[in-house]
Amino acid sequence: MNIKKRHHFVPKAYLRAFESSDGKVLVYRKDEPGKILRVNPDGTGFERYYYSQPTPEGSIDHNRLEDMFSVIEGKWPPVVERMGRRENVNESLLDIFEFILLQRVRVPASRDATEAKLAAQVKATFKHLLAKGSIPAPPESLRGRLDEVLVSIDPHKSIHGMVDDINAARDVFDRIGLSVVHNMTDVPFLTSDNPVIWLDPSIHPDDIEPYAIKKGGPVLLLFPISPSLLILGSTDYKEIFSKHGxxxxxxxxxxxxxxxxxxxxxxxxxxxxxxxxxxxxxxxxFTGMSPVWRQSGAKGKLVFGERTAKPKWKPKSEE
Known part of the structure; x- marks a missing residue:
């Protein structure tokens, strides 16, 4: 079996729509402001073994999720081409929603947030057990400094956490209708490693929180699919979308x-x-700003803030 090492969270099939005439995309890394990389779509938006999973037999499956994602990705370029020609794509709406969903839940922005939430739960449980006297007191050097302790989370847990993000996305999809905006200006659309966006459009841009929407309130979804095409979702479009697609x-x-x-x-x-x-x-x-999970007491939420390196998980086999 050919083991796949590069697991792309930004599909090559998606990024090819943003290629320049030389087949490259420009990459602006937030950690390296001022530096511009020119790479082909295969050379960016991936991590090694990012979707690998343990099997019940005790081995590691490196291909199953990547293969499943590849099937979804393979349907995407023809749909984008048809949208570029303003054709009727209503028979492909399931594929469109499926691709949007995948690009929301599979990316590091989503998975890192899940791991940060789990780390906060571990800390909260530890403090609770400590307060009850259910576990021994920590060493003297750690007393009063438990919030500084770094907790690493098995990355496999954030793959399971994709289910919660899928359910949240489905709730959004149920509230909106979709349209495609053709960009007729000389300013091309940008995209990113976290390309699916939704927000509360009633809030001033400076006060927006990532993916925070009110129950029954307005929703705006943005998903650039090429320099000249944008999928625009809105609660305002729900009725016409229900009737006409x-x-x-x-x-x-x-x-x-x-x-x-x-x-x-x-x-x-x-x-x-x-x-x-x-x-x-x-x-x-926006180089110092990303959607990140912040814990405050018992509650946490996504905010725009500085991204920090997460503690590296060390499997038992490496201990």
Whole structure:
């Protein structure tokens, strides 16, 4: 069996729509502001063995999830081409929603948040047991400093955590209708390693929290699919979408496209992708900001803040 080592969380089939004429995409890493990488889609948006899973027999399966994702990804480029021609794609709506869903839940922005939540639960449980006297007191050097203790989480746990993110995304999908916006300006859409966005459009952009929406409130979904195409979802489109399916529109407003790109950069986790240079000033404004999990007491939430390195998980086999 051919073991797959590179597990792409940003599919090559998706990024190829953002290639420049030389077959490269521009990569702006948030950890390296001012540096621009030109790479082909196969050379970015991946981690080694990112979707590997333990099997009941005690081995590691490196291919199953990656193979399943590849089936979904393979349907995507023809759909984008048809949307570019403004064709009726209503028979492909399931494939469209499936791809959007996958690009929300499989990415490091989502999985790292799940692991941060689990780490906070471990700390809270430890403190509770300590307060009850159910476990021995920590060493003197750690007393009063338990919040500083780093907790590493088995990455396999965040694969299971994708189920919760899937359910949250389905709730969003049930509330919105989809359209595709054709960008007729000279300002291309940007994308990122966390390309599926939703937010509360009633809140000022400076006060938006990642993926925070009110029950019964308005929702705006953004998903750039090429430099000239954007999937736009909204609660305002629900009725017409229910009757007629996916609709098309276009924009000739540079300012609107820049506003979308600003939101894309804000939600980007580690990297922003572009098809051409020219928006470096906008991208650089958000280099120290990513959607990250922050715990405050017993509660936590996603906020825009500085991304920190997570503690590395060490399997028992390596101990």
């Amino acid at each position: 996916l609709q098309y529109s276009e924009t000739r407003e540079d300012g609107w496209v820049r506003q979308i790109n600003e939101t894309v950069c804000r939600f980007a986790y580690k990297a922003v992708y572009a098809s051409s240079p020219g928006q470096e000033d906008l991208i650089s404004r």
